[in-house]
Each structure stands twice: as C-alpha cells, then as structure tokens.
Amino acid sequence: MSEDQARAGAGEGDTQPAIGATELAGCIDHTLLRPGATGVEIDRLCDEAKSYGFAAVCVNPVWVERAVSRLGQSKVVVASVVGFPLGASRPEIKLAEARRALDDGAREIDMVINIGRLIEGDIGFVADEIKQLTAAAHQVGAVIKVIIETVLLTDDQKRIACEVAAGAGADFVKTSTGFAGGGATVSDVALMLSVVGPTMGVKASGGIRTATDALNLLRAGATRLGTSAGPAIVTEFVNGVR
Amino acid sequence: MSEDQARAGAGEGDTQPAIGATELAGCIDHTLLRPGATGVEIDRLCDEAKSYGFAAVCVNPVWVERAVSRLGQSKVVVASVVGFPLGASRPEIKLAEARRALDDGAREIDMVINIGRLIEGDIGFVADEIKQLTAAAHQVGAVIKVIIETVLLTDDQKRIACEVAAGAGADFVKTSTGFAGGGATVSDVALMLSVVGPTMGVKASGGIRTATDALNLLRAGATRLGTSAGPAIVTEFVNGVR
Numbered sequence: 001m002s003e004d005q006a007r008a009g010a011g012e013g014d015t016q017p018a019i020g021a022t023e024l025a026g027c028i029d030h031t032l033l034r035p036g037a038t039g040v041e042i043d044r045l046c047d048e049a050k051s052y053g054f055a056a057v058c059v060n061p062v063w064v065e066r067a068v069s070r071l072g073q074s075k076v077v078v079a080s081v082v083g084f085p086l087g088a089s090r091p092e093i094k095l096a097e098a099r100r101a102l103d104d105g106a107r108e109i110d111m112v113i114n115i116g117r118l119i120e121g122d123i124g125f126v127a128d129e130i131k132q133l134t135a136a137a138h139q140v141g142a143v144i145k146v147i148i149e150t151v152l153l154t155d156d157q158k159r160i161a162c163e164v165a166a167g168a169g170a171d172f173v174k175t176s177t178g179f180a181g182g183g184a185t186v187s188d189v190a191l192m193l194s195v196v197g198p199t200m201g202v203k204a205s206g207g208i209r210t211a212t213d214a215l216n217l218l219r220a221g222a223t224r225l226g227t228s229a230g231p232a233i234v235t236e237f238v239n240g241v242r
Numbered sequence: 243m244s245e246d247q248a249r250a251g252a253g254e255g256d257t258q259p260a261i262g263a264t265e266l267a268g269c270i271d272h273t274l275l276r277p278g279a280t281g282v283e284i285d286r287l288c289d290e291a292k293s294y295g296f297a298a299v300c301v302n303p304v305w306v307e308r309a310v311s312r313l314g315q316s317k318v319v320v321a322s323v324v325g326f327p328l329g330a331s332r333p334e335i336k337l338a339e340a341r342r343a344l345d346d347g348a349r350e351i352d353m354v355i356n357i358g359r360l361i362e363g364d365i366g367f368v369a370d371e372i373k374q375l376t377a378a379a380h381q382v383g384a385v386i387k388v389i390i391e392t393v394l395l396t397d398d399q400k401r402i403a404c405e406v407a408a409g410a411g412a413d414f415v416k417t418s419t420g421f422a423g424g425g426a427t428v429s430d431v432a433l434m435l436s437v438v439g440p441t442m443g444v445k446a447s448g449g450i451r452t453a454t455d456a457l458n459l460l461r462a463g464a465t466r467l468g469t470s471a472g473p474a475i476v477t478e479f480v481n482g483v484r
C-alpha cells in the first residue's frame with residue numbers, strides 16, 4: 001500500500017482531514033523512560049526515530065546527551081522529562097533539572113505539574129512552577145509540555161490544570177506520565193483541547209499501543225502522541241489497519 | 243494483649259530474638275509517596291508516626307519542610323526520596339535534590355541508583371553518584387539509604403549494587419521504590435544482608451501490607467520497613483496476628 005493510500009479518516013461522510021503515514025509518524029514522540037533502559041537501547045530508540053521520521057525521542061535526563069549525540073544533524077529532537085513521574089520535587093530542583101537538560105541539548109521539556117498542590121487548590125504554586133520552567137525553555141527556543149496526569153484528577157481539576165498551563169505560556173498540555181495507571185483517553189484529549197484551544201498543542205500519552213488508539217486520539221484533537229510503540233503503530237497503519 | 247505478650251518469633255525451637263510492638267513500630271518508615279498526596283495527608287502521616295512511634299515518615303521532597311514542621315520535637319525523623327522512583331536523573335540534580343532536602347530538615351535520604359547504568363555495567367558511574375550523595379548526607383549527620391530496585395535486577399546485579407553501596411559508605415541498602423511492580427521479598431533481603439553484613443542496614447519496601455509480611459522480612463534480616471500500611475500492621479501485630 002502506498003502512503004497516499006495509507007490514509008485514515010477518509011471514509012464517506014467523514015469530514016476530518018485525512019492523515020498520512022508521514023504525518024502520523026511526525027506526531028510521535030518515540031519514548032523510552034523505563035528505569036532499566038541502557039545506552040544501547042537509547043541508541044536504538046534514536047535510530048528508529050530517524051528511520052521512521054518521528055517528531056522526537058523522549059528520554060530520562062541522564063540520557064539526553066547521548067541521544068543528542070546519536071541523533072546528530074537529524075530533524076528528530078530530544079525531549080527530556082522533568083520532575084518525572086511524580087511531579088513532587090521542589091520547584092527549584094525541577095528548574096535545575098530542566099536547565100541541565102536544555103544545556104545537554106534537549107529541545108523539548110516534558111514536565112510534571114505538582115499534582116498534590118493542584119488537588120489541594122494551591123494553584124499559585126502550580127502556576128509559578130510552570131511559568132519558571134516555561135521561561136527557561138523559551139529562553140533557548142525550546143518547547144515545553146505540561147503533564148497534568150489526568151488519571152489522578154477530576155474533570156474540573158483537569159480544566160484548571162489546562163488553564164494554568166495555558167496562562168503560563170506553555171506550548172503543550174500532556175495527558176499522562178504512563179506511570180500512574182491509566183493513560184490517554186479520547187474524552188480527556190477533547191476536554192483538554194476545549195480548554196487550551198487550537199493554538200496550543202495537546203499531547204496524548206500513556207497506553208497508546210495500536211494504530212487505532214493513535215488515530216482516535218488524533219481525531220479527538222491530539223497533536224502529539226507519546227508512545228513506546230511508534231514503529232508498530234506506523235507499520236500497522238501502513239498495512240491498512242485503522 | 244499486653245505489649246510483652248505481643249511478641250513474634252518466640253515459638254518453641256525458634257532461635258530468633260523476639261520482637262515487641264514498640265520494636266516493630268520503631269522499624270517502620272511511614273510512607274506516603276503518591277503523587278496526589280496533599281498537605282493534609284502529610285500532616286496525618288506525621289501525626290500517625292508520632293502516635294505509633296515509627297522511625298520516620300518518608301515523603302516526596304516538596305513535603306519535607308511541612309513534615310519537619312509538623313513533627314516538631316518528636317523523635318520521628320523525616321526521610322526524603324531523591325531521584326525517585328526512576329533513578330534516571332543526572333547525578334548533579336540528585337545531589338542538588340538531596341542537599342535541598344537536607345536543608346529543609348530531612349535526616350534520611352532514600353536515593354534511587356542509576357539502574358540503567360548498573361545494568362549496562364557502568365559501575366563507576368553508579369558508585370560515584372552514591373558516594374556524592376552519601377558525603378552530602380553524612381556532612382550533616384544524616385542517614386542515606388540506597389534503593390537498588392531489586393525487581394529489575396538479576397541476583398548478580400543485586401550483589402554488585404549492594405557492594406557498591408557498601409563501598410560508598412552508605413548506611414542502608416533498600417530493596418524497592420514500590421513503583422516498578424514487585425517489592426520486598428524474603429530472599430532479596432537475605433541476599434542483600436549476605437553482601438552488606440550486619441554493620442549496614444537493610445530496608446525492605448514495596449508491597450508490605452500485613453504483620454506477617456513485616457515479621458518475615460525482619461526475620462530475614464531487614465532492619466527497616468518502608469510501608470504505607472504501618473498503623474494496620476502494628477494493630478494486627480498487637481492483636482496477635484503473626
């Protein structure tokens with residue numbers, strides 16, 4: 001099947017724009033955050049990301065330098081997580097971690113909000129932290145994604161988190177770390193998009209395993225997908241699985 | 243049942259020393275590391291720890307100051323986690339996080355080793371990191387525990403991790419974060435004790451839910467137990483459950 005044929009959402013009566021395989025791959029953050037991941041696995045992740053044309057590799061901070069070096073002049077950028085996955089580090093430490101990752105060459109920062117502070121209503125704390133990290137990222141032209149960990153929040157809390165991230169000038173809101181049980185859902189993506197609007201990105205992550213998962217989330221409004229199953233998803237898609 | 247009666251390991255033919263309820267409670271790190279934990283829950287954790295006579299409360303860095311303040315002049319100390327739970331932060335960031343927690347009043351640091359580097363055999367990296375954090379803790383008279391995340395390691399890797407922690411002068415080796423699936427087992431505690439010997443502590447953590455779990459791990463050689471079920475465990479024990 002050619003790439004032109006490999007299109008989703010082009011069925012009769014479907015008003016959504018079609019998605020091609022290149023576009024699908026270009027939405028994927030190829031992700032390896034397992035604590036036991038080794039350098040060889042990080043190298044393979046980078047090589048796959050180049051080969052498939054993924055948007056980024058998403059790695060833990062200790063691997064940023066290696067991934068940057070492995071990707072060389074490729075268009076694939078390195079995303080580093082910060083305060084990950086619990087979000088319960090001190091703001092100063094999250095900021096130092098973000099700056100270090102940026103110094104190491106990361107061009108995207110996926111930070112976890114302080115979930116407990118959001119739940120207890122200390123919105124100022126959550127907002128200040130996001131603002132500081134956003135400023136650090138934007139200072140070097142990097143992108144910042146704000147992980148709100150939907151599975152731990154009520155819909156009202158999800159809305160507040162998205163408003164705060166938008167108000168802080170972040171580039172993306174992101175559903176999940178993948179470490180809290182549960183992951184991206186179509187309804188959460190739609191809710192997040194309804195708050196942040198089309199000028200911000202929405203990254204769906206956690207539990208995305210198949211081309212169907214990926215397409216459903218993109219149709220709901222996700223503009224980026226975080227998954228460790230990128231190669232399988234794109235292969236499935238090219239083979240015609242919707 | 244009186245505390246004297248509430249003893250374990252005193253059965254006929256049992257050569258292990260008996261454990262009393264006070265001693266059992268004194269081995270427990272009362273733990274609350276859920277990302278959604280709020281300040282009110284941290285306060286309750288501290289109050290329970292005082293009331294039961296636990297060794298410490300174990301909290302995320304953002305809550306250290308609050309826990310220190312809530313515990314006041316109590317004998318219960320505050321343990322903060324560092325690089326938790328993935329262990330894949332940069333060493334400089336782990337060090338900064340530990341120093342900040344110590345400045346905030348933590349008197350115990352539960353750090354996660356760099357698991358990926360251990361698995362790929364970069365022992366020097368793992369050892370240097372532990373040495374730096376141990377020096378920071380010891381400089382202010384604090385205790386450091388080294389989490390090796392047993393569930394991700396082979397027995398040989400567990401042995402190496404324990405040797406490295408011992409060589410770095412750490413105070414405890416600790417089995418698990420509780421976030422990687424799997425937790426403390428009697429066989430892992432015995433293995434860890436066999437490497438580090440009786441002059442170092444062994445903290446069992448992850449999945450400890452009952453008095454039976456707790457006693458089995460103590461009999462295997464654990465000297466500290468990390469659990470969020472401390473009150474239930476001690477109550478069960480006092481009521482005669484072994």
